[in-house]
Amino acid sequence: MTAQQLDMTFSALSDPTRRAILARLATGEATVTELAAPFAMSLPAISKHLKVLERAGLILRGRDAQRRPCRLQAAPLGDAAAWLGDYRQFWEESFDRLDTYLQELQEGEEEDGRK
Amino acid sequence: MTAQQLDMTFSALSDPTRRAILARLATGEATVTELAAPFAMSLPAISKHLKVLERAGLILRGRDAQRRPCRLQAAPLGDAAAWLGDYRQFWEESFDRLDTYLQELQEGEEEDGRK
Numbered sequence: 001m002t003a004q005q006l007d008m009t010f011s012a013l014s015d016p017t018r019r020a021i022l023a024r025l026a027t028g029e030a031t032v033t034e035l036a037a038p039f040a041m042s043l044p045a046i047s048k049h050l051k052v053l054e055r056a057g058l059i060l061r062g063r064d065a066q067r068r069p070c071r072l073q074a075a076p077l078g079d080a081a082a083w084l085g086d087y088r089q090f091w092e093e094s095f096d097r098l099d100t101y102l103q104e105l106q107e108g109e110e111e112d113g114r115k
Numbered sequence: 116m117t118a119q120q121l122d123m124t125f126s127a128l129s130d131p132t133r134r135a136i137l138a139r140l141a142t143g144e145a146t147v148t149e150l151a152a153p154f155a156m157s158l159p160a161i162s163k164h165l166k167v168l169e170r171a172g173l174i175l176r177g178r179d180a181q182r183r184p185c186r187l188q189a190a191p192l193g194d195a196a197a198w199l200g201d202y203r204q205f206w207e208e209s210f211d212r213l214d215t216y217l218q219e220l221q222e223g224e225e226e227d228g229r230k
Contacts, residue, residue, distance in 0.1 A: 003131040011129035016118040019198070026205060075213070077199050078206030083134070084196040090141060091193030098190075
């Protein structure tokens with residue numbers, strides 16, 4: 001996995017339509033028309049998103065010229081998750097701090113309630 | 116976590132300099148000058164990257180007007196990892212397929228070697 005591949009993966013994931021397309025493809029392959037159906041978007045606009053996903057290696061297009069169904073290719077998601085995994089201790093610490101803060105807040109309110 | 120927050124997190128992560136800045140901050144807080152040192156980049160260019168990271172909630176800048184040290188805020192990385200986690204079965208399958216393929220390739224070569 002190169003830095004450039006990570007750039008393309010994270011960039012591809014930074015759009016809600018592209019994330020929704022991946023979520024749809026997680027349920028099975030689909031044609032462009034099928035993918036476009038839930039979105040208020042033109043076919044060319046969807047095709048543009050598919051090109052970004054394809055360049056990032058996140059989808060594969062079938063060779064059948066008529067349908068060209070899209071299929072999820074999840075390996076780059078695993079690479080992105082591995083990169084994020086290096087920071088696990090940091091986000092777990094920050095969630096712990098939030099838990100402690102919320103607990104203190106609640107205890108303070110209970111304390112106030114008893115006064 | 117909103118879709119817009121995920122957009123900003125993934126977008127912030129789609130640049131190698133910004134990922135390197137986060138990696139540096141994982142070792143402790145640092146000033147802009149300290150962060151800029153390893154890069155062949157101007158202070159304004161680094162500051163621009165820091166603004167992207169700050170808007171994404173990935174760093175916090177100190178209030179000390181002179182130094183304004185930057186600190187890692189890892190919670191959004193946890194949210195991004197949680198999103199990716201939904202696809203774990205898919206990338207594990209694709210890694211398994213790659214393993215099988217490589218194993219078959221190796222067995223084929225050994226077979227050829229024996230001929």
